[in-house]
Amino acid sequence: MEEILKTSAxxxxxxxxxxxxxxxxxxxxxxxxxxxxxxxxxxxxxSSLIDEIILVVGKGEVDLVKQIIIEKYNFKKxxxxxxxxxxxxxxxxxxxxxxxxxxxxxxxHDGARxxxxxxxxxxxxxxxxxxxxxxxxxxxxxxxxxxxxxxDVVNTPxxxxxxxxxxxxxxxxQLVMNAYEKLQNSNIEATDDAMIIERLGxxxxxxxxxxxxxxxxxxxxxxxxxxxxxxxxxxx
Ligand SMILES: Nc1ccn([C@@H]2O[C@H](COP(=O)(O)OP(=O)(O)OP(=O)(O)O)[C@@H](O)[C@H]2O)c(=O)n1
Ligand SMILES: C[C@](O)(CO)[C@H](O)COP(=O)(O)O
Numbered sequence: 001m002e003e004i005l006k007t008s009a010x011x012x013x014x015x016x017x018x019x020x021x022x023x024x025x026x027x028x029x030x031x032x033x034x035x036x037x038x039x040x041x042x043x044x045x046x047s048s049l050i051d052e053i054i055l056v057v058g059k060g061e062v063d064l065v066k067q068i069i070i071e072k073y074n075f076k077k078x079x080x081x082x083x084x085x086x087x088x089x090x091x092x093x094x095x096x097x098x099x100x101x102x103x104x105x106x107x108x109h110d111g112a113r114x115x116x117x118x119x120x121x122x123x124x125x126x127x128x129x130x131x132x133x134x135x136x137x138x139x140x141x142x143x144x145x146x147x148x149x150x151x152d153v154v155n156t157p158x159x160x161x162x163x164x165x166x167x168x169x170x171x172x173x174q175l176v177m178n179a180y181e182k183l184q185n186s187n188i189e190a191t192d193d194a195m196i197i198e199r200l201g202x203x204x205x206x207x208x209x210x211x212x213x214x215x216x217x218x219x220x221x222x223x224x225x226x227x228x229x230x231x232x233x234x235x236x
Contacts, residue, residue: 009052009106012110013057025057053079056083108167109168124136132175135169137163141164
C-alpha cells in the first residue's frame with residue numbers, strides 16, 4: 001500500500017524578542033484578545049492542507065504554552081512542543097528533528113507573523129512540491145542603499161530585483177533536513193531558512209507574500225497589527 005506523506009508546519013516562537021523590549025517573550029502579547037502566537041497557530045490549525053504542527057518555544061516554556069495556548073484554544077494539530085535554541089536556525093533544527101520521515105513538505109513559519117493566510121500556505125505547498133524550495137516575499141517599497149562602515153552610500157541596487165522576505169518558507173522535508181544537518185558542522189549564520197538551501201546550490205523560488213504578513217518585531221508593529229486585525233474584522 002502506498003504511504004501517505006504528511007505536510008508539516010514548524011512554528012518557531014523561541015526568540016527573545018529583544019527589539020520589543022518586554023520582560024517576557026513577545027509571542028504572548030495580546031493582539032485583540034489573543035496571544036500573537038495563538039493567532040499564528042490558528043491559521044495552520046484551520047488549514048485543511050496542514051496535517052501536523054510542531055511548535056518551538058523558549059527554554060522552560062513548554063508547560064506554560066501547553067496550558068495558556070494549546071489547551072486554552074483547543075489546538076489539535078500541535079503534535080509536539082519542543083524547546084528552541086540560541087539562534088533562530090537552532091530553533092528550526094530542533095523543530096525539524098521532531099518530524100518523522102513520513103513528511104513530504106515542511107513549512108517553516110515565524111510565530112511572530114500572525115497575519116499569514118491560507119492562500120499563501122496553499123501556494124507554498126504547491127510550489128515546494130514542484131520545485132523543492134520556496135519562500136514568501138514582497139517587493140520592497142523603499143529605495144535601498146548599501147553603505148560602508150562610515151555610513152557613506154556605496155551602492156544603490158536596482159529595486160526591481162529586491163524582495164522583503166517573509167515566512168512561510170516551504171521545502172521538501174528531506175532537502176531541508178539534509179541542508180540543516182550539514183549546517184550544524186559549519187559556522188554559517190543564517191537569517192532565514194532559504195539561505196541554507198541556497199548555499200548548497202539549490203534554486204529557491206519566490207512566491208507572493210503579503211504586505212499584511214508582517215513580523216511583530218518592535219512596539220510600532222503592535223499598532224500596525226491591531227489595525228490589520230480590526231480591518232479584517234470589518235471586512236469579515
Ligand atoms: N533563537 C530563536 C530566535 C528567533 N526565533 C523565532 O524566529 C522568529 C523570527 O525572529 P524575530 O521575530 O526576529 O524574533 P526574536 O529573535 O524573538 O526578536 P529579537 O531579534 O528582537 O530578539 C520569531 O517567531 C522568533 O520567536 C526562535 O524561535 N528562536
Ligand atoms: C525568517 C525571517 O522572517 C525572514 O524575514 C527573518 O529573517 C527572521 O527574523 P530575524 O529578525 O532575522 O530573526
